[in-house]
Amino acid sequence: MYSFNTRVRYSEIAQDRKAGPVAIINYFQDCCTFEAEDGGVGLKWLADHGTAWMLTGWQVHMIRRPDYGENIKVTTWACGFKYAFGKRSFLIQDRDDNVLVWALSDWAYVNVKEGSFEKNVPVEEIEAYGMAAPISERFEEFGIGAEPDGEEPLVYKGKIRIPEEMESLPPITVYADNIDTNHHVNNVQYVSLAKSVIPEEIDIKTLRVEIKKQSKLGDIIYPFIYRDEEKTVVRLCDEEGQTKLVAEFYNR
Numbered sequence: 001m002y003s004f005n006t007r008v009r010y011s012e013i014a015q016d017r018k019a020g021p022v023a024i025i026n027y028f029q030d031c032c033t034f035e036a037e038d039g040g041v042g043l044k045w046l047a048d049h050g051t052a053w054m055l056t057g058w059q060v061h062m063i064r065r066p067d068y069g070e071n072i073k074v075t076t077w078a079c080g081f082k083y084a085f086g087k088r089s090f091l092i093q094d095r096d097d098n099v100l101v102w103a104l105s106d107w108a109y110v111n112v113k114e115g116s117f118e119k120n121v122p123v124e125e126i127e128a129y130g131m132a133a134p135i136s137e138r139f140e141e142f143g144i145g146a147e148p149d150g151e152e153p154l155v156y157k158g159k160i161r162i163p164e165e166m167e168s169l170p171p172i173t174v175y176a177d178n179i180d181t182n183h184h185v186n187n188v189q190y191v192s193l194a195k196s197v198i199p200e201e202i203d204i205k206t207l208r209v210e211i212k213k214q215s216k217l218g219d220i221i222y223p224f225i226y227r228d229e230e231k232t233v234v235r236l237c238d239e240e241g242q243t244k245l246v247a248e249f250y251n252r
Helices: 021-038 043-049 123-129 187-196
Strands: 002-007 051-062 071-082 085-093 099-111 206-211 220-227 231-237 243-250
Touching (some): 002 021, 021 043, 021 051, 021 071, 021 085, 021 099, 021 187, 043 051, 071 123, 187 206, 187 220, 187 231
Antiparallel strands (some): 051 099, 051 206, 071 085, 206 243, 220 231, 231 243
């Protein structure tokens, strides 16, 4: 496992003075990139090998979002490798080690020049990261309690179902601030773009994201939205109507 300690900054909070969902995912992204750098398989390693880790899916469960000024610990660990694909778990804990947020994620190891999956993750990276059981198998160990109805914490499985009827919203242009070192929209920026089309602040408890297609500088993204009592679904598409990203924002 790899951890770092931080404090919730004013720049990271939402209207309720708690760390926003996008800030939370940024903590996770920072944690796994810090681990890569400290393990010798960070940005320079990837650039030298012409490869990159591309996020393909998030599942984030927010028991309690951290408060403004709160001291927190962010932890990550690899929990599966198969061919060009990897899985990673995340935790955010308070100063008493209570779990505030936990998450699962899926990644693909790609050749950035060819735009294709590598056959396998290099042994050097697997050894640098190590591997342990995913958070979904370790709830008791970390003190993650049952849901209010007494059931085990909910883990969503399967692909996100895209509603048949969704409302079309004004298009979004990809700007330079959305782009990361891989020269496409950063995965956290993608989530931020999806959340930005929701017309009002909502109390998000669970977030699921599937990234289907990358976006680059100058691309036009066409958003669609669906809302019911339980969730809000946002779909980001290209000009041909192909899905680039689909996200579910749950209030439980």
